[in-house]
Amino acid sequence: MSTSETTVLLDRPARISSRLLRSELRLVFTRRRNVAILAVLACAPVLLGIAIKLGSHNGRGGGGPAFIGQITQNGLFLAFTSLVVTLPLFLPLAVAVVAGESIAGEASIGTLRSLLVVPVNRSRLLAIKLAAIVSYAAAAAAVVAAAGVLVGFALFPTGPVTLLSGSVISLGTALLRVALVALYVAAMLAGVAAIGLFVSTLTEVPLAAMATTAIAVVTVEILDAIPQIDAIHPWLLTNWWLAFGDLLRDPVALDQMTHGLLVDAAYIVVFGTLAWARLTTRDVTS
């Protein structure tokens, strides 16, 4: 190492530097609003768990979202149910907030120009922003899953888990499945992140970008619910979101999730490219 603490300039620019990425992650994860959103997401399993606990005492176990019946047998299923419940709206909304903020937020307070004249390459800035949003999406999925596991264990019986296919796996293996489900959910939310990032390059008003992203997701979900246009359903991101249920079978059925991941990757490529095309040619006048 030839750089002492008194050296100001590096011999040559750092080819790979994680400083800005770390700074971005710090910015996203220490922002009070973003932390509050994660806290609210953690409340979902609590409410759900309490509701089911009360409901089971009243003997009303049937109906409701997927896996809800299994929760009273094994608390671990609360994690899955919580993800199923938060995935249509709460999780995409959380991602939309952070993604909408990403470029539009910097533009609205003028820090976009400060960063660009440092200089930060525009493509690099986008890549870092996307990485930070996806990290936040992963954290959001992880928070819901972890809170689900903890509340489930606190309120319901634990032990070896009976899968949907009928086979029984150990608690340790089941926890690994929970982690994989959270990872799949995070990957699905990365598609939302890419959409949000693109929208965020279009405006200097972060709230508009957040709202537009959320509306885009809800619109896709509505299209996904109309059977008359089922021809386009395989191309809709949300169509594959709940495919993670296949991780609760033995052996794990991969084809649905593979499909989902491919569609998701396509969304990331398309909207990532659009965001890139927009930001690299945009006049920064804010």
Next chain:
Amino acid sequence: MTQLPQARPSPAAPSDTAVAAAAITARGLTKRFPGGQVAVDHIDLQVPLGSVFGFLGPNGSGKTTTIRMLLGLIAPTEGNHDVLGSPMPHGAAQVLPRVGALVEGPAFYPYLSGRANLARLDAADRTVNPRSSTARIHESLERVGLSAAAGKRYRNYSLGMRQRLGLAAALLRPRDLLVLDEPTNGLDPQGTREVRALIRELAADGSTIFLSSHLLPEVEQVCSHVGVMSRGRLISQGTLDELRGAASTRVRVVTGQPQEAATVLAGLGLAVSGTGPDHVAAALGETESERVTEALVRAGVGVRELVVERPDLEDVFVSLTGEGFDVDQ
């Protein structure tokens, strides 16, 4: 690829081989906004290395748009420019680290402290040593007199403190060129003096300074060179003295015989611009004032007072932009 050159003790100096007599060269730089409005109209800018260049013009004359183009924030519609000898925006990655900029007022994250804001910008710079970051941030805050408020959130800063933080960001590392857009905006007189002193200090250290301002006294006090913008056009540029010389020096004679005095002045080839009951005024041009005195005395004109009025920058500015009033009245 793996070979590391020796550590360089001093900041990057402009290389000897590059044709780098100018810190900034713009050729026909033009910005037409989508609405059709021409914000900057074919400007040819020459900012000499080592100068303190005052970029003068009223608000809305295209100064900030020009600065945005120079730094690569917006793309010119026509024309091109070099910064520190490299064509932009191609050379941005190499050149911009050597350029400290404060564009259109300070811009920071309101929910971060001053120090954290500087750390964020420093983290974005891939050419500086991360290990010296804390020391450099401390030093630049000290330099702008913001150490005491470094831990306060930016949201709670006064306009003057915000401006200082903007300057601190430009001083996070040694710079060859500083582009400062209205740096004394919002500062109290004391702060203004401090910032001007800082600019002189930076210039003395060898940095070229490109200072945009709508304040004539500011430019007159700190700048060696001036470029005058008006309605998107660069209508004049040069050293401060050259620019002052562009407007003619005037002579004003207070006398009891203004008619006779006017005749004498006209006889010397001076353009008489006005006479009154007890005075006559004329453009002096290249004529020496001694000759005027001599001719008046020879013609028997009683001279009570003879004043040579050197134009101040305001007169030049008014005569160049055509904005304002008839100075003679």
